[in-house]
Amino acid sequence: MADILLQVDQLSKQYPGARKSSPIHAVSDVSFQVNRGEVFSLVGESGCGKTTLGRCIARGLSASSGRVLYTAEGGETIDFLSADNTAFRRIRKDIQLIFQDPYSSLNPRMTVFDIISEPLRANFKLTRRELEERVTDVAEKTGLNPAYLRRYPHAFSGGQRQRIGIARALVTEPKLVICDEAVSALDVSIQAQIINLLKDLQQQLGMTYIFISHDLSVVEHISDRVAVMYLGRIVELAPKEALFVRPLHPYTESLLSAVPIPDPDGRRERILLEGEVPNPAHPPSGCPFHPRCRFRTERCAAEVPALREISKGRLAACHYAAELDLKGAPLEALERKEEVLL
Structure with a gap:
């Protein structure tokens, strides 16, 4: 049985219209x-x-309703959203964020040492020597030269700045790190370096990630399981290999059709969706995706599909998920098709 670290239960976030x-x-x-x-x-x-969801989980935004059940060390389960100040202070170090923009997320008036050590000062009572040891250790683990810790963010490149952001998130030794588009602002070559760094750190430190991204090529490289969101809802959830080989929701199929092919001479049909994303202040009736879906029926416009299990570990919010034969992404990395097809 899987060891559940976090359970998100009927989480919703609304803004005044x-x-x-x-x-x-x-x-x-x-x-x-x-x-x-x-x-x-x-x-x-x-x-x-997806970003709003991630920030609600970390309590960076206040959720309108729902629960985020976190299993702390010792087996205690705490609702992170409704925890009182005492409980929140005790567990907030366990859930950290890595932000999208490595430029605006770092205070230009603080040295790198002060930026990385700030979470330690907020959560622990440490001596100056202990602070320096913790910061130096996490800097080395994230590929930063400890000799540069007294410098300011403007002296670093985008990739180095994101390493600073990663070091800041990891310095409290969290159990869960939410990576909010952590590589989308970086060049492709730097993206690969940061992704490999995150994977190495996960293996070294035994961490858990919630990885938020719009880039399915990056998601395919790092993920174990993937949830696809559309208009504030999860429309498909599956192990990575299964989702990339044979999606169950038409929206997932359209996203996978846009994944670049490594072969420059490669040709394949791109699935272009009709219309625009609906206004979240006035969502459509029935299935939120039905106005853009090529398989829609009258039932889709009238009835909201539940996110249900279609096969073991595979969930989809589509009335016809078990019947549709949808195309996956033709990625060379996915060789084990026969192991994951329904």
């Missing part, structure tokens, strides 16, 4: 679990709610 009767549904009734030691990815196009 222009009228009180029309709130903006950024995240709607999302539920999933994250197992200890895995990389759980949230993917979807811009505006789907």
Whole structure:
């Protein structure tokens, strides 16, 4: 049985709209679990709610409803969202964020040492020597030269700045790290370095990641399981190999059709969706995806599909998920098709 570290239960986040009767549904009734030691990815196009969801989990934003059950050391289960100040202070060091922009997320008036040590000062009572030892250790683990810790962020490249952000997130020795588009602002070659660093650190330190991204090529490289979001809801959740080989939701199929082919002469059909993403203040009736779906029926417009298990470990919010034969991504890295097909 999987060792569950985090259980997200019916989490929703709404923002006030222009009228009180029309709130903006950024995240709607999302539920999933994250197992200890895995990389759980949230993917979807811009505006789907994945970043809002991640920040609600870390309590960077206040959720409108729902629970985030965190299993702390010793087996104690705590609702991270409703925990009182005493409990929150005790466990907040266990859940950390790596932000998207390595430029605006670092205070330009603080040295690298002060940036990395700030979470330690907030969560622990350490001597100056202990601070220096912890910061130097995490700097070395993240590929930063300890001799440069007295410098300011402007002296570093984008990739180095993101390493500083990673070091800041890891210095409290968290159990869960939420990577919010942690490589999207970097060049492709630097992206690969940071992804490999995150994977190495996970193996060394035994951490768990929630990895938020819109880039399925990156997600394929790092993930164990993937949840696909559309208009604030999870529409498919599956192990990575199964999802990339044979998606169960038409929206996932359209995303996979946009994954670049390594062969420059390669040709394949791109699935272009109809229309635009609906306004979250006025979501469509029935299935949120039905106005853009090529398989829609009258039932899709009238009935909201539940996120249900189609086969072991594979969930989809589509009335016809068990019947559709959808195309996966033609990635060379996926050789084991016969092992994961239904």
